[in-house]
Amino acid sequence: MSLSLKDPICAIATPPGKGAIGVVRLSGEGALEVASRVWRGKDPRRLPGGRFTLGEVVDPETGEALDQALLLVFRAPRSYTGEDACEFQTHGSPAVLRRVLEALVKAGARLARPGEFTLRAYLNGKLDLAQAEAVLALVEAEGDLARRQALRSLEGSFSRKIAALEDRLLSLLAHIQALLDYPEEGVEAHRAEAVLREVLGEIEGLLAQARSSRLAQKGARLALIGAPNAGKSSLLNALLGYERALVSPIPGTTRDYLEAPLELFGIPLLAVDTAGIRETSDPLERAGVERALRIAEEADLVLYVADRAAPRPPLPPLPARALKVATKADLPPLWEDPGFLPVSSLTGEGLAALKEAIREALLGREGGEYLLSERQIEALHRARERLLEAQDLPEDLMGLALEEALQALASLRGRRQVSEEVVARVFQNFCVGK
Template sequence: MTRLGLQDTIAAVATAPGHAGVGVVRLSGPDALPLADRLFAGRRTPSRTPAGRFLYGQVLDEQGEALDDGLCLVFRGPHSYTGEDVAELQTHGSPAVLERVLTRALELGARAARPGEFTLRAYLAGRLDLSQAEAVLNLVNAQTETARRQATLGLQGALSERIAAVQRQVTRTLSAIQALLDYPEEGVPEEERDRPLRQAMAELRTLISTSRAGRLATRGARLAIVGRPNAGKSSLLNALLGYERSIVTSRPGTTRDYLEAQLELAGVPITLVDTAGLRLTDDEIEAAGVRQAETLARHADLVLLLEDGHQPRDPLPQLEGLPMLRVQTKQDLPPVWQDPAALTVSARTGEGLAELREAIRAALLGDAARSEVWLGSERQVDAARRALQHLEAATTLPDELASYELEQALQALSELTGRDVQEDVIDGVFRNFCVGK
């Protein structure tokens, strides 16, 4: 996709499917404005309109009759989003109108845009680097304020700036080593060689530590609520949600299938999963629910293991080793055991819920909550980790071999921002975009 058809004029509906007050059909490419001249009739033609201006008029069909009233916004390369001439036709947001306008643009010679092709052209034109392009996708998909903020910081170049700072530190060390190899009698001060390398490694470790939080803020987290029957799982789910989503009874084993509910917590979209109570049972249906609960726990980002503080303790060893918070429930009743490592809550009174929410936030985000910029994709994490591995290797090798490792680290950092990256990697990034962006 990367090099195919980049000289074509492309068109796509740039607004979300469905009915809306306004819809947009976007054209970009060398013939975008001449094509808009034939598609739109206003007081002047789009090709004669200065950049940044808009026209009021009508979008025309093949007979010259009006498809709809609307606006035409004109942008000129290289200062447009794509770096090319762009025309955006704003009409009423009827799917029928937008489909007809797009069809007419294609009849006049435009090609249907591929997923992410507008942003791909912006990247290839140097308007964005690859990390900023990924931030565009994250911004489109953002479900929470935290995800929006992280995507906006990425789009503004905050991650690119952090990576550029690391590259400068690595380059300083590489230059110092090369100078030492060329002029060994001169020597190189420690602050010119080792200190920049230590700072670069520390910065990469900080960025890598944010990767889990970045992924969860973008795609969301699954939080499984598990425990023995009647441990208060459904009650806690309702208490966290603030409304009754799950049926609560005093009869053990009521929940036989799992139940999901959506919640935003600490800026992360969370899917809460209420599961069947874990116990040995001869009931075939309940046993299937127990197996399903164990599977859901193993695939969750975090497990809340609930234990009834009003009943004798009965541990669940099969869940050991999972990312887990232990929660002692029913604190409105006299407890019969205590565990300093367990959080204590009462779904009935709300006692301990604030502390539980904070513990969930800490378990999901960790120290990343204090960081301004998060790594948001597996591709970024992989490049950062490879760069760090090369830097760590450089600290253990003679100068001649250390220079090679530093060069490899710079290569990995360039891949992170997309300045030196293979076409299949670029295609993989933009394949996830929607059509029209």
């Protein structure tokens, strides 16, 4: 992917399929000239930025009217890409959008590559690399947590935090250089230890959000396990807020697993109700038990469910990420255990506390402030490793390690020299039109 592209590009910016409105984007040097060749109405070249006009999109070769549309003009540098740009808001028929796109190509534009509009925004200084990644994360957000975290990065909060860390390390480098160049001036030594400790703490705090970033982007699998008739299906229904699983007083009726999507605290979850775990001679039920144990091993979080209004079953081995839930809290208990969260699926008692415990088990006490990509996590790890090396060096030898840590941090924002390979990696998963 060339990093010096200026020619006019076009793409459909709305999802495939039929809709009331479709949007075709055009941007680049000469974009308004191209637009004027396909537009019947007020000349786009004479319109001020930020102005809508009503007209028709036409075939530039035959003059055939393709659709009645709105045209929105943007003037450089006040556009998404920083270039002259416009949007054609047409009817959302696939046939209309296809013909409009063909007309723009005939008029001198070329088809945009995936992510090329946002790439140009980056190259023209409208976004840094971290903000560009946030654009993709925001487009792909499936839960509200991912949406909030991506928007925070798009607004520049993550970039400002990284810039502040870079400034501290640059100041430390300048201090070390002064110490080496002017030893007779009495420059204060032993400043590095405190700065490195503080910057490392900030980086480790960001890396602690890696798990929450993955969960916010990809969701989590929540497995409900326990003995037959422990109340798993009822608890699943209570978490969902509607009847998804059949509830029966007959033990062993759930012989396979049942999945249902839900969202808690903005996290997309896939809840899995499993067969009751017990010794059985029934081969079908035994297969269900084995599958339930496998699902528990693979889940991001396990809810072990036990009926406190019945004799207490033996506690099976549980994975590290497990919460213990005592159901039927509305009935007199036959046993109590402070390690279990009491919940009534019938009355809702304890349900809010259980949801909060699920959130904390998945995200930690603070949750995640930023949505970190795998590339960003790798760069933060590189910076951390270099700073740990610097801690073990005397101040007059730590300059190279600090430089490498700074380069890793700078790659997050892309404000210093970043290889074309890194930039291509950032934009490779974007959709055409963004």
